[in-house]
Amino acid sequence: MCFQSYIVIMIRLTSAEENYLKAVYHLSQEGKTTVSTNDISSEMKTKPASVSDMLRKLAEKEVIDYRKYYGVNVTENGKKYALQIIRKHRLWEVFLVEKLRFAWDEVHEVAEELEHIKSPILIQRLDEYLGHPKFDPHGDPIPDEYGDVKARPRLPLNELAINDGGQIVAVKDSSAAFLRYLDKVGAYIGARIKVLDKVEFDGSLEILVDNKKTLFMSKDVAANILVLQQ
Amino acid sequence: MCFQSYIVIMIRLTSAEENYLKAVYHLSQEGKTTVSTNDISSEMKTKPASVSDMLRKLAEKEVIDYRKYYGVNVTENGKKYALQIIRKHRLWEVFLVEKLRFAWDEVHEVAEELEHIKSPILIQRLDEYLGHPKFDPHGDPIPDEYGDVKARPRLPLNELAINDGGQIVAVKDSSAAFLRYLDKVGAYIGARIKVLDKVEFDGSLEILVDNKKTLFMSKDVAANILVLQQ
């Protein structure tokens, strides 16, 4: 006899609530556990007043803990819910790139809409159809149906020392502008790189890509490229 | 030198407005050109008061002609817009059945959400990916990007005479209940059929399917099966 475990999330959020929860979750992953109203406001491009309103609703639905004036924390339920939205977002991104030949800089906005389609069977079948991918086109890990994430250790490229090498596994910034820049210079997920030189003065780097091409980049660019050191 | 023609629809409707427009368009295709508030109300499962409100908005955006108390007509712009939503709905249905192994009775609700995703490139690529299908899983024609529809002549099965034959090309009712019933008895799009007998009393029929199986069905069922007579 075999007991199967199910994730039952009885909470039902609107698309707007889902977007806010995702933002809070992402902000909470960047170091500090408690997220401020203003942080959320700039992330969501809405006014702080709107954020306060929304936080009340999210606290009501128990996906965040909210202490007025002191910021918010995502609850366990909230984390599970957020990870399911992230799962859907990233699976759709894979679909768009792998099946519909979208470029990696074209998928974010569309996935931002697709992630809100409510159909458990849809996402399960999509996952199957895509062959259970573990990473999205930007190298971000895709949580499984239970919310478990296989994280790869990764490091901003600017933190490598001269002669350190590795492989590009993700980008921190997924904006179209940045991704198109990477396309242009020939940096891509999976590329093998080695730091040839680092300029003391401004932190810019000289990088060898795939043992073929050398490439100069500013510290700011390098900080948004994540590598698996080898 | 070559001039390309574009369809430029500058109108932007909300999802709710799109759903109403589609309903008005579908009702206007069923015979009478002018559609009443009550018809729309029962189609949309909303109250007539809500319909009146919405009609004002749709008239404002010039997708319908609206004479208070006398019903509505879809404008040329409205037809083009409606056909684009229908195109998206049916392409997504094909995707769900062909690629994600959905049953034909499981696709409608999800497509009802997917059809509102706004991305011209998405739908163009999806169409390409699916091989420019001409019909959806229920046999309904898929309008092309200009709104042109390749209509097949089709006839309700109950209107065939004894010994008439043909091929099932579509269903009029796409409800899960009806489709599952057809699955059970083995009627499917593409099946070759022949009318073996018609009962005078209640209009029920005896049908030969694929020269193999005989099948009895009520007039009501037959009226919802559309055939291409041969």
Added chain:
DNA sequence: ATATTATTTTAGCTTTATCTAAATAATATT
């Protein structure tokens, strides 16, 4: 021609998600 019924619209209310402006709490500076 008028009265009755059915249909449709209007008026006014609710919820969600946004905003601006005003109030208040927390933090920083003298």
Added chain:
DNA sequence: AATATTATTTAGATAAAGCTAAAATAATAT
């Protein structure tokens, strides 16, 4: 410690999409 600044919340508005109840209009039946 008092005051100034910044962050956050509250109050009050608006727009979308629905509702109910009441009023208006059209269709029909007498």
